[in-house]
Amino acid sequence: MTETTKTILSEHTRSEIDMWLEKYPEDRKQSAVLAALREAQHQNDGYLTTELMDAVADYLGMSNIAVYEVASFYSMFETQPVGRHSISVCTNISCLLMGSDDIVNHIEKKLGIKTGESTADGKFYIKCEEECLAACCGGPMMMIDHKYYENLTTDKVDEILDSLD
Amino acid sequence: MSDDQITIEVDGKSLKAEKGQMLIEVTDANDIYVPRFCYHKKLTVAANCRMCLVEVEKAPKPLPACATPVMDGMIVKTQSKVAVDAQKSIMEFLLINHPLDCPICDQGGECELQDLAMGYGGDVSRYQEKKRVVKDKNIGPLIQTDLTRCIHCTRCVRFGEEVAGLREMGATGRGENMEIGTYIEKSVSSELSGNIIDLCPVGALTSKPFRYSARTWELVQKDGIAPHDSVGSNIHFHVKGERVKRVAPAENELINEVWLSDRDRFSYEGVYSDDRLQTPMIKEDGSWKEVDWETALDAVKEKLNGVIESHSAEQVGILASPSSTLEELYLLQKFSRDIGVNNIDTRLRQADFSDQDSVSQFPYLGQAVSELETLQSALVIGSNVRKEQPIINHRLRKAALKGAAIMLLNPVDYDYNYPLAAKSIVAPEQLSVELASILKAVLETSDGSIDAEAKQCVENANVTDTHRTIASKLIDSENAIVLLGNTATAHPQFSLLRTLAGLIAKISKSKLGYLSEAANTSGAWLAGAVPHRHAGGKECASVGLNSNEMVQAKLKAYVLLSVEPELDCWDSRAARTAMNDAELVVSLTAYRSDEIENYADVMLPISAFVETSGTYINNEGISQSFAGAVSPLGEARPAWKLLRVLGNTFNLDGFEYQSSADVSAEAIKIIGDIKAENMDHWRSPVAIEKNGAGLQRITETPMNMIDSICRRAVSLQQTDNVSDGAIHINTALADKNNLSDADTAKVEQDDSAVNLKVVIDDRVPDDCVLIQSAHPAQVDLGASFGSIRIGKA
Numbered sequence: 001m002t003e004t005t006k007t008i009l010s011e012h013t014r015s016e017i018d019m020w021l022e023k024y025p026e027d028r029k030q031s032a033v034l035a036a037l038r039e040a041q042h043q044n045d046g047y048l049t050t051e052l053m054d055a056v057a058d059y060l061g062m063s064n065i066a067v068y069e070v071a072s073f074y075s076m077f078e079t080q081p082v083g084r085h086s087i088s089v090c091t092n093i094s095c096l097l098m099g100s101d102d103i104v105n106h107i108e109k110k111l112g113i114k115t116g117e118s119t120a121d122g123k124f125y126i127k128c129e130e131e132c133l134a135a136c137c138g139g140p141m142m143m144i145d146h147k148y149y150e151n152l153t154t155d156k157v158d159e160i161l162d163s164l165d
Numbered sequence: 166m167s168d169d170q171i172t173i174e175v176d177g178k179s180l181k182a183e184k185g186q187m188l189i190e191v192t193d194a195n196d197i198y199v200p201r202f203c204y205h206k207k208l209t210v211a212a213n214c215r216m217c218l219v220e221v222e223k224a225p226k227p228l229p230a231c232a233t234p235v236m237d238g239m240i241v242k243t244q245s246k247v248a249v250d251a252q253k254s255i256m257e258f259l260l261i262n263h264p265l266d267c268p269i270c271d272q273g274g275e276c277e278l279q280d281l282a283m284g285y286g287g288d289v290s291r292y293q294e295k296k297r298v299v300k301d302k303n304i305g306p307l308i309q310t311d312l313t314r315c316i317h318c319t320r321c322v323r324f325g326e327e328v329a330g331l332r333e334m335g336a337t338g339r340g341e342n343m344e345i346g347t348y349i350e351k352s353v354s355s356e357l358s359g360n361i362i363d364l365c366p367v368g369a370l371t372s373k374p375f376r377y378s379a380r381t382w383e384l385v386q387k388d389g390i391a392p393h394d395s396v397g398s399n400i401h402f403h404v405k406g407e408r409v410k411r412v413a414p415a416e417n418e419l420i421n422e423v424w425l426s427d428r429d430r431f432s433y434e435g436v437y438s439d440d441r442l443q444t445p446m447i448k449e450d451g452s453w454k455e456v457d458w459e460t461a462l463d464a465v466k467e468k469l470n471g472v473i474e475s476h477s478a479e480q481v482g483i484l485a486s487p488s489s490t491l492e493e494l495y496l497l498q499k500f501s502r503d504i505g506v507n508n509i510d511t512r513l514r515q516a517d518f519s520d521q522d523s524v525s526q527f528p529y530l531g532q533a534v535s536e537l538e539t540l541q542s543a544l545v546i547g548s549n550v551r552k553e554q555p556i557i558n559h560r561l562r563k564a565a566l567k568g569a570a571i572m573l574l575n576p577v578d579y580d581y582n583y584p585l586a587a588k589s590i591v592a593p594e595q596l597s598v599e600l601a602s603i604l605k606a607v608l609e610t611s612d613g614s615i616d617a618e619a620k621q622c623v624e625n626a627n628v629t630d631t632h633r634t635i636a637s638k639l640i641d642s643e644n645a646i647v648l649l650g651n652t653a654t655a656h657p658q659f660s661l662l663r664t665l666a667g668l669i670a671k672i673s674k675s676k677l678g679y680l681s682e683a684a685n686t687s688g689a690w691l692a693g694a695v696p697h698r699h700a701g702g703k704e705c706a707s708v709g710l711n712s713n714e715m716v717q718a719k720l721k722a723y724v725l726l727s728v729e730p731e732l733d734c735w736d737s738r739a740a741r742t743a744m745n746d747a748e749l750v751v752s753l754t755a756y757r758s759d760e761i762e763n764y765a766d767v768m769l770p771i772s773a774f775v776e777t778s779g780t781y782i783n784n785e786g787i788s789q790s791f792a793g794a795v796s797p798l799g800e801a802r803p804a805w806k807l808l809r810v811l812g813n814t815f816n817l818d819g820f821e822y823q824s825s826a827d828v829s830a831e832a833i834k835i836i837g838d839i840k841a842e843n844m845d846h847w848r849s850p851v852a853i854e855k856n857g858a859g860l861q862r863i864t865e866t867p868m869n870m871i872d873s874i875c876r877r878a879v880s881l882q883q884t885d886n887v888s889d890g891a892i893h894i895n896t897a898l899a900d901k902n903n904l905s906d907a908d909t910a911k912v913e914q915d916d917s918a919v920n921l922k923v924v925i926d927d928r929v930p931d932d933c934v935l936i937q938s939a940h941p942a943q944v945d946l947g948a949s950f951g952s953i954r955i956g957k958a
Contacts, residue, residue, distance in 0.1 A: 050349055063326075065335035068348035072337040 443799025490779025531678020548650020
């Protein structure tokens with residue numbers, strides 16, 4: 001590990017990665033790449049930079065490009081700067097039937113951005129969610145920063161968004 | 166029939182195969198054609214293009230031949246309706262996103278996709294939707310990307326991982342958004358990167374210097390031998406009219422397999438440099454005049470005889486490039502000795518010649534190039550083999566990946582693309598001390614004995630665990646080698662390093678080998694282009710001066726063959742001074758430069774490597790002859806012809822050759838059997854003494870600065886593997902001298918001083934500076950090794 005990696009990955013991030021590393025054999029460090037990227041993204045308010053990915057590569061003894069491949073493959077990794085609160089509204093079949101389109105329209109209107117965009121103040125990011133978030137009995141639902149909010153109405157959405165700092 | 170042999174049936178023919186082979190290997194071996202894009206015999210199987218689908222009886226659906234292991238009794242149909250339908254469907258899929266604009270694609274005419282589309286593609290596309298477009302990336306001066314054409318075969322990605330040992334290309338994104346590239350904007354840096362041009366089955370990766378300069382069907386393919394390292398890679402010249410448009414590797418499993426280093430691939434650009442000298446020229450009253458050949462040769466005769474008569478033949482020195490052909494060097498030494506000049510040398514980047522009488526017939530690699538990959542251990546001393554002999558490094562890498570212990574002793578911590586078993590990075594003056602320690606460790610663990618004098622060397626040696634590891638690896642391996650590289654050869658105590666390396670090899674029952682510098686270093690020794698030996702290695706009655714003595718002695722006259730002394734010699738400053746002060750300098754050169762025009766009196770234009778026939782003898786002792794691929798530019802002539810006529814002009818006997826083959830036939834007859842043997846060819850050791858104190862200079866010649874052709878190859882000069890004219894020091898030394906990156910430092914050596922840019926480079930050991938040779942900024946400093954002083958400018 002180089003000194004640069006030490007400064008780029010926080011002590012907390014490194015200790016989290018180490019916890020994952022313990023689960024894998026010594027010579028299979030790259031098994032921890034998904035967990036490591038998740039931690040690195042977390043440390044950086046929700047998105048990965050090239051420096052962070054290079055640091056993860058160095059920490060796990062992988063080539064940089066191999067980490068870029070993983071980060072760009074999975075949709076839960078953001079490789080461009082995004083707002084710090086990531087909003088995913090489920091628009092799969094159950095939520096759709098329960099009116100998720102109205103929820104999406106409401107959030108877009110409220111924040112003045114389209115799905116896939118971030119607010120200018122860097123606070124919110126509406127993620128384009130591709131998959132069912134598996135909370136069908138609570139539809140329509142959304143996930144903000146890994147937390148589920150179910151049985152949404154526009155009023156409830158306002159309340160949730162306003163409560164975030 | 167052994168147990169591993171099985172029989173399969175393909176298209177009704179019964180074929181023998183070995184267990185574990187993939188179906189496509191068997192069909193390839195039996196000339197049964199199966200189309201493919203991603204499969205390549207030198208790479209791992211990816212099975213992602215699906216083009217090689219074939220019908221296998223009892224399998225429910227077509228199987229990819231590249232990833233289907235053969236089984237006894239397997240019945241395969243490659244031409245059945247099932248197989249062909251599958252292949253046609255795959256082709257339709259591949260063409261969905263691939264542009265259908267072959268006429269404007271550089272790969273057109275040599276494109277595997279285009280070829281197979283002829284056989285398997287439909288005449289009308291059913292696809293009406295938008296096609297995918299990928300933004301091109303700039304991945305450096307050598308390779309042009311056109312990634313919209315990429316079909317995701319991943320050959321380039323696998324090449325990086327498996328052969329180059331440096332994963333630079335990758336597949337980012339997914340699904341329709343998957344792209345091949347480097348993700349971030351960067352130049353690929355592998356010394357073998359150009360091979361992905363050959364590997365790419367489509368026009369996604371093509372040669373940047375070649376781009377849009379010819380269509381493949383206009384090119385004629387001619388054979389050649391690569392001229393920039395001692396491997397002798399086999400190459401094809403692709404020629405349009407009288408111009409080489411590009412170079413590609415020719416397959417030779419014993420030498421370069423299917424690969425080629427970037428230097429050998431792109432150096433042809435240097436042939437067409439604006440610097441090319443195209444007519445003989447004579448300096449009269451300080452200005453250059455174009456003359457005809459006869460006038461020029463008469464002038465050489467008159468001037469050279471003038472110096473010999475007014476001084477003596479001992480006042481003439483002849484320096485030749487070790488990249489010259491066997492024929493050129495044989496004729497040059499014959500001419501030289503016939504006119505009484507014994508000062509002839511090709512060992513330009515060397516300073517210690519004290520053991521030249523005891524060394525072998527030529528600096529032999531120690532074993533065959535192809536056998537390097539079977540090594541179990543190797544100790545590499547003073548070499549950046551990865552850049553200097555990329556193909557040899559590739560073989561060593563293969564050995565390392567199979568578990569061989571590759572160990573390094575170097576004055577610079579060069580980057581390696583495989584795991585090393587041990588590494589010792591020390592200042593140049595410590596190299597011999599380290600070797601003595603390794604020798605002592607070898608003696609501790611083996612029963613070998615050395616003579617009393619050698620004992621003295623190891624008496625005070627300090628043995629550490631690293632030395633013991635190196636020793637035990639060498640001793641425990643049945644197939645081990647100790648290799649001496651370019652830095653060892655250039656070391657002021659080369660003879661001592663050789664002896665110690667030799668003793669280590671002998672006592673550990675390893676081989677001893679040399680990673681020699683140039684394409685014909687071996688040929689130069691064998692042809693007698695050294696001051697102490699005739700062709701074939703016969704001792705000379707009167708030994709001439711070596712290259713370093715020649716430039717230090719400031720002779721009255723010099724004859725140069727493809728040499729730019731200030732860039733090619735061990736002591737650049739002495740070389741430049743010697744040339745400037747000489748009464749006469751005759752330069753047989755393909756190029757003119759301000760320096761040459763400044764010191765030379767006669768310039769004779771010789772042909773560059775693609776324009777002459779000749780022979781190179783490689784590191785292993787393999788002699789490879791080639792024909793000229795194109796005619797020389799202008800009035801330039803192959804150097805062997807020029808030397809033959811020069812012999813006639815001087816009325817010398819035995820210069821009546823009709824062809825270069827006549828010359829090589831004579832040379833090879835004299836050389837006789839090539840004795841490839843290094844063992845015991847060293848001098849008994851002298852006591853180890855430190856050579857100098859204080860800051861030590863280390864000099865390296867970056868791979869693309871090695872000879873006058875590379876130095877003029879435009880695209881190669883844009884890569885990182887060139888001299889930066891800077892002084893490289895580590896952080897500790899920089900702090901000590903209050904210098905930081907990009908500062909200007911005053912660098913003093915002997916009685917000269919220059920200002921050089923500082924580069925902080927922690928590969929350099931403490932109290933050492935690294936300077937890259939063949940750069941104009943550092944010429945005035947002088948010797949490649951020795952004491953040096955630095956300070957703030």
